[in-house]
Each structure stands twice: as structure tokens, then as C-alpha cells.
Amino acid sequence: MNSDDTSAAGTMVVVVGPSGAGKDSLMDYARQRLRDNDAYQFVQRCITRDSAAGGEDHQPVTIDEFEDMRRQGRFAVSWGAHELFYGIPAQSLEEVQRGRTLIANGSRIAIPEFRKVYPNLVVVSITADRAVIAKRLMARGRETAEEIERRLNRAADAWETDCEIVAIDNSTSLESAGERFVSALLAIAGVRVPETVAE
Structure with missing residues (x-):
């Protein structure tokens, strides 16, 4: 994509937040509310995690498969965290160029990479x-009190x-x-919402 021509391009919305903030639940909520609106697309990530592990709907891949896909340029953005690897499909670039608003589950550590790839972020x-x-x-019940405390401290770190x-x-x-999340997504795509709803 030509990063200098963004007037007709869509927007990549990256959703970030610490574990326990309810990021997945909010994305599921917005996905249902916007399911009939073709202007929005929720990105399915590739993750080196078994599908039986639960959590978000993702494309499960092995570490070797992930590395092959990365070498082949099949990810627009990829990163690692908590012993897992995550990839945003390269096709998302085409969808943004068509003017759509894409919503992706992301990470604070990956924001600089998203910023390089998507002009409208x-x-x-x-x-x-x-x-x-x-x-x-x-x-x-997945973590000890000490592990939870460390997570909370990381979540409080400034960025x-x-x-x-x-x-x-x-x-x-x-x-x-x-x-509020849905109202924000509508506003990002240029749909005017009442101030009382957007607050």
C-alpha cells in the first residue's frame, strides 16, 4: 500500500489490553453487533496454540508452520508473547486498501510494527x-497469586x-x-453517533 495515499484507505483498529480486562468478550460483543455491516471485518489471527485451548477463534499452527508462513511473507505483522507467536494475515492489507475497517486483537509490544504497516491505525x-x-x-484459576500480581504490575506499566x-x-x-466499543468503531469509520452514547 502507498502510505502517502490514505484518503480512500480504510483503518486498522488494534485492540489491546491486559489479561482479565475482557478484551475477547468485548470483541465478541462488537462482532455480533456489527455482523451485518460489510464495512467491518474482524481479523482471525494465526497463533501457535491448539484450538482446543479455548480463547478466541484463531487459526492454530505449529511453530514450524508459523515460521514458514512468516518467511513466505504471509503475515502483515507478527510477534511473540508468553511463549506463543501471533500473526496478522497479509490479506488484511488488501481489505484496508479497499476501504474497510479491520479490527484485530493485538498487543502493546506489536504496536510499532502495526504502525509501520498500516497508515491509518x-x-x-x-x-x-x-x-x-x-x-x-x-x-x-490458571495462575497463582504471585503470577497474577506480576501480570497486574505489567498491566500498570506506562507505554x-x-x-x-x-x-x-x-x-x-x-x-x-x-x-462504547461499538460506538467507537462506528466513529472510526465515520458514522456519527450521539454524544451521550459515545461517552
Whole structure:
């Protein structure tokens, strides 16, 4: 894509947030609300994680398969975190060039790479109160109290980016945060929403 010609291009929306903030739940909510709107596409990531492990709907691949795909240029963006590797399909570039708004599950550490690839980039940062995140992580039962504490400390680390950031607080109900997320996506695509809804 020609990074100098962005007037007719769509937008890549990268959703980031710490484990326990409810990122996947909000993306599922927005996916259902926007399922009949062809202007939006939710990106399916390639992940070196078995499909039986649960979580988001993804394309499971082995580490060797992932490396082959990366060498072949089949990822627009790829990164590693928590002993897993993640890839955003290169086809997403074509969809953005057609003017669509794409929504991808991302990571703060990968934002610089997204910034290089997608001229029109918006980051949606999903947050929640520390106590709420801790309660959600404890309920999952996957980590010890010490591991959860480390996660909470990492989530509190400051980070910077030169692209637009939209913050969504998901400390209360899924519907409340979900509607704010949908309103943000509509605004990003140029659909005017009432101020009382967008707040």
C-alpha cells in the first residue's frame, strides 16, 4: 500500500489490553453487533496454540508452520508473547486498501510494527480496575497469586505510541463497555453517533 495515499484507505483498529480486562468478550460483543455491516471485518489471527485451548477463534499452527508462513511473507505483522507467536494475515492489507475497517486483537509490544504497516491505525485500549482484573484472573484459576500480581504490575506499566488511542473501561457490565466499543468503531469509520452514547 502507498502510505502517502490514505484518503480512500480504510483503518486498522488494534485492540489491546491486559489479561482479565475482557478484551475477547468485548470483541465478541462488537462482532455480533456489527455482523451485518460489510464495512467491518474482524481479523482471525494465526497463533501457535491448539484450538482446543479455548480463547478466541484463531487459526492454530505449529511453530514450524508459523515460521514458514512468516518467511513466505504471509503475515502483515507478527510477534511473540508468553511463549506463543501471533500473526496478522497479509490479506488484511488488501481489505484496508479497499476501504474497510479491520479490527484485530493485538498487543502493546506489536504496536510499532502495526504502525509501520498500516497508515491509518487506531489503538483501542481495553482497561479495567486493578481489583476487577485480579478477581477475573483468580476466577479463571490458571495462575497463582504471585503470577497474577506480576501480570497486574505489567498491566500498570506506562507505554507510548504516536497513533490515536481510544480507551474503553470494562470495569462494569459487558453491555455498557460493549456499546462504547461499538460506538467507537462506528466513529472510526465515520458514522456519527450521539454524544451521550459515545461517552
